[in-house]
Amino acid sequence: MKVNGYEGLKNLREQYGYSINDMAERLGISKSYYCQIEQKKRRLHYEMSKKIASIFNLKPDDLFYEECTDN
16 A cells, blocks of 8 residues: 555544544654644654554555655
8 A cells, every 4th residue: 555645644644533642642752743744844754654654554665655756
């Protein structure tokens, strides 16, 4: 399953029925930090991309590969 980068992340989160707060708690970060990731206002490090992907049983490349290759 491929997801369209940061925009796809929000859609995926909503499909799973997770709120922003749910994601932040699962990742061990603040709600504002997670919002900044989803809005592409904060740089996403590989370790965090692994954590996010694991919540959805995906690989980081399934979520963010297109974002990396577009730059």
